[in-house]
Amino acid sequence: MAAAPAPRGAPRLLLALAIFTYACDACKTVTFHVPSQLDAGKFVGRVNLEECLQSANRIHSSDTDFRVLEDGSVYTASAVLFSSVKRHFTISLSNAQEHGDKKIQVLLEHQTQALQPSHPEEKVLRRAKRRWAPIPCSMMENSLGPFPMFLQQIESDTAQKYPVYYSISGPGVDKAPLNLFYVERNTGNLFCTGPVDREQYDSFEIVAFAATPDGYHPEFPLPLKIKIEDENDNYPIFTNSTYIFTVAEHSRVGATVGQVCAIDNDEPGSLHTMLKYSIVQQLPVAPTLFFMNPTTGVITTTTSQLDREVLDKYQLNIKVQDMNGQHFGLQTTATCVIHIEDVNDHLPTFTRSSYVAFVEENTVDVEILRVSVEDKDLINTANWRAVYTILSGNENGHFKIVTDPKTNEGVLCVVKPLNYEERQQLTLQICVANEAPYYRETTSRSAVSTATVTVNVKNQDEGPECVPPVQTVRIKENAPVNTRSSGYKAYNPDTKGSSGIRYKKINDPKGWITVDENTGSITTFRNLDREAESIRNGLYNVTILATDEVGRTCTGTLGIVLEDVNDNGPVILKKAAVICKPTMSSTEIVAFDPDDPINGPPFTFSVEEESDRDARRAWALTKINDTAARLYNQNDAPFGPYTVRVRVTDRHGLSSVTPLNVIVCDCITEDDCSLRGLPRTGAGQFRLGKWAILAILLGIALLFCILSTLVCGVTGTARKPKPLPDDVTQQNLIVSNTEAPGEDKVYSTNGFTHAVGGVGTGACGTMGSGLIHGGQETIEMVKGHQTLDSCRGQHHMLEACGPGRVEVDTCRGAHSEWRSFTQPRLGEKVQLCDQDDGQGHAQDYVLPYRYEGQGSVAGSVGCCSDRQEEDRLDFLDHLEPKFRTLAEACVKR
Known part of the structure; x- marks a missing residue:
């Protein structure tokens, strides 16, 4: 690096370069001797930072005019002019990981005397060409020396006028490998002390320093790279x-x-x-x-x-x-x-072109022949293992051929018995291939190895054959007993005849037939019924055992096809129906005929003429399809149960009458009607509705009130009871038997509640045919034409056991009609309460009771009290737990 031009007072400045010394103790004050003026970027000195703090990752100078590098070198950050002899600043060292914090005091002293030149005679410095720059340097690996071996010389411009000392550091000097390079302190000659292996160290990066005797560094450190030249010393x-x-x-x-x-x-x-x-x-x-x-x-x-x-x-x-x-x-x-x-380049070939095998007839799952092949491919691989196929002669599936995995042979077996009488000899053509495909994409069929196998069938003495195993005969149902028909036939396979064969039935579910031992013909033992429970599709199966002269047997099935006779009229299976008003006005009925369809639908539906005339007028039928019709009421029948007799006739005129129990109910679904206590089926079961539950909850209080009004005396003259008309008893009186004698019963006749004493002496126990067992029955009279829903006004209550008359006020229209119909009949019945067994006038009478005014909590128990609507009965749907159990017992009887 070239130095900047020296200022006018340069000789005096250079003579004043400071000699710096390190402090002996770590973190102590370090003194540098410097000239009075320093340019920016000038090297001042070096501080040994490691002696103060081993690993400092933060270095800070308190004076911004000086900067400190990581190696401890101190440089001027700007031009510095010393106004006094001394100047000092602090270098702070810190390590965040070790939480270390050290400080070094640096003292700068102004040098007042200039340095003496190397040659006293030279009073003026002269500028020369500088050589302080990186010089390419290399050495051959594994060099033989002699060592130490000169590499090159490093030199600073300052050495031309002043004494300069040189030093180096880095790998090969003070780092591994140690002491491999050194430099002469005075001359700057760089030497190598021994051979170097390039495969271990391909180059060295060292740093050269130049310093004056007083410790001043006139040059920046010089990076110097020494490249190790390769020698072909490694074998591939x-x-x-x-x-x-x-x-x-x-x-x-x-x-x-x-x-x-x-x-x-x-x-x-x-x-x-x-x-x-x-x-x-x-x-x-x-x-x-x-x-x-x-x-x-x-x-x-x-x-x-x-x-x-x-x-x-x-x-x-x-x-x-x-x-x-x-x-x-x-x-x-x-x-x-x-x-x-290995590839499959050799096809397997049979060792022989033809084979002969023997097998007895009727044998199965037996090995009859083994065939072998040759293959040059690798043994026990897919290229060697053989796959055998029967090409022809096995159309009936009597044979199969498999591969023995150990020997690679083909094993021919019989899987379906052969019959000597049908065929004595068979010819099979077999071929062989490998599991792996041939290595060429296409192979002609002629290249595949084939062989012929002749199979001879040996005759065997056989027992009888039941062929076909299922044989049938046809007999009309209801045929007369002892009707004879052809039966089952077994054959001798050798003679194709049936001589010497004996027959015996081993399974006849209903015992309907007998079997002739010699001929196998059958004779009916009982009447045959096509509609019997176990008969399916008119077929009755009998198992027959056939035995030859030596005791060999076979078993067959004789199917007796029962030809249908129109001996059953169509019937309605569901004998109970519910019509929920007003959501529906009719109900659907479906008929079934157990006879064959040829003797069955289409059906004709009609209301039986023997039904009461009112029912015939009230009910009508419309056809839906061949097996179903719709039953509806023409006169808006009141709520209650009805019996409608429906006749169903098949296509040939055979008919049957089915009594239907039809319930007209105020409901949305059939389940709603069942909860009201109306019967759903013809089984005689009853379920209680909300009115019945209310009667049970209030029964104790009402029972004492009703018993106080009904007193049957023994006074009065004897009268002969007038029998009720047939139509009235059939329609209006319904008898409901109890399972055992019980307590007092309550029966209702359209709102009139009458208590019948189970142990009393009143003649009510003999009233009509509906009262038997001493009055232990409940008579329920149902009005056939009008309901009592419209009876809302004031009215008088029934008066029994009095002058022999029952008075009921008019209840607005419909009630008057009901009164004219029931008064003469009820009068006769109630009059009987005036007499005892001896036709004497009774001591007590039925007391009158009347409506007590508007807003009565109890309401009326007169003719209109049995209202069909459910006013103020919502509480029955929200009973407390102790009453809910009672309600469930009444509903789910």
Whole structure:
């Protein structure tokens, strides 16, 4: 680096260069002697930072005119002019990891005397050409010396006028390897003390320093690189001593076999590392089959005639040489073994062209023949293992051929029994191939090896044959007992006849037939019913056992096809229906005929003429399809149960009548109606609705009130009860038996509640045919035409056991009609309460009761009290737990 021009007072300034000294103790004050004026970027001195703090990662100067480098060198940051003799600042050192913090005091003292020149006679400094610059320097590795060996000289311009001392540091000096280089202190001559291996150290980066005797550094440190020149002292080395490759036989020319690789530790990119590969020798020698690329080391084939069956392995001796293969280059050898991989280039062939085998008839799963083949491919590989196929002669599937994995033989087996009487000899054509496909893409069929197998069938004495195994006969159902029909026939396979065969039934589910032992014919033992429970699709199966003279047997099935007779009328399976008003006005009924469809639909539906006239007027049917019709009411029937007799007739006129239990209910779904206590099925089951639950909850209080109004005396004259008309009893009186004698019952006749004493003496127990067992029945009279929903006004209550008359006020229109219909009948029935068993006038009477005014909490128990609507009964849907159990017991009876 060239120095800046010296100012006018330069001689005096240079003479005043300070001599600095390090403080003996760490972190003590360091004193530098400096001139009175310093230019910017001038070297002041060096502080030993490591003695104060081993690893400082932050260095700070308290004076901004000076900067401190990491090696402790102090430089001026700007031009400095000393106005006093002394000036000082602080260098702060810190380490964040070790939390260290040290300070070094630096004292700058002004040098008042100038330095003496090296030659006293020279009073004036002269400018000379500077040599303080990096000079290329190199040395040969593994040099033989003599040592120490001169490398070059480093020199500063300042040395021309003043004494300068030189020093170096860095790798090879004060760092590993130590003491490999040194410089003469006075001359700057750089020497090497010993040989260097380039593969270990390819270059050295050292730093040179120049300083005056007083410690002043007139130059910046000089980086100096010493390059170690390479010598071809390393042999190329293969990555493996032996390479093993595999190539398929019959590979094309130029097919890649493998690649070898070598490394050289000499300098990359030089002739010392330019490698060349070659094949030294091939074993066996001739012919030459492989080629090696001299640059990449890739081995390829030079022919397509590699044949594993001729030779399955080759060995190559290979060489690699540096200096691009020059004769003076270093070389190394290795071995390469090449295995020839097998391909399916040989087809298997049969050792014989024809074979003969024997097998007894009726035998199965037996081995009858073994065939062998020859194949030159590698044993126990897919190229060698054989696959056998039967080309012709096995259309019926009697045979199969498999491969024995140990011997590679073909094993011919019988998998389906043969019949000597049908065929005595069969001819099979078989072929063989390999598991792996042939190495050529296409192979003609003629190239596949084939052989002929003649199979002779041996005769065997056989038992009877039940052929076909299922035989059928047709008999009309309801045929007379002892009807005879042809039965089951078994055959002798040798004679094709049935002589000497005995028959016996071993399974006759219903015992309907008998079997003739000699002929196998059948005779009916009972009437046959096509509609029997176990008969499916009119077929009745009987199992027959056939036995020949020596006791050999066979089993067959005789299917008796029962021809249908129209002996069943269509019926309605669902005998109960619910009509929810007003959401629906009709119900759908479906009929079923167990006979064959030819004797079944289309059906004709009609209301039975023997039904009561009111029902016939009220109900009508419309056809939906061949098997279904819709039943609806024409007169807006009141809520309640009804019995409608429906006749269904099939296509041939055979009919049957089904009584339907139809319930007209105020509901949304059928389940809603069942909760009201109306019957859903014809099984006689009842379920209680909300009115029934209310009656149970209030039963105790109402029972005492009702019993106080009903007193049946023994007074009065005896009257003969007038029987009720048939139509009234069928429609209005419904008898409901209880399962056992119970407590007092309550029966209702359209709002009139009457208590019947179970142990009393009143004649009510003999009232009509509906009261039996001493009054332990409930009579429920249902109005057939109008409901009592419109009866809302004031009215008188029924008066029984009095003068023999029951009075009921008019209830606005519909109620008057109901009164005219029921008064004469109820009068006769209630009059009987006036008499006891001896036709005497009773002591007590039914007391009158009347409506007590508007807003009665209890409401009326008169003719209109049994209202169909559910006013103020919502609380029944939200009962407390202790009452909910009672309600569930009433509903789910």
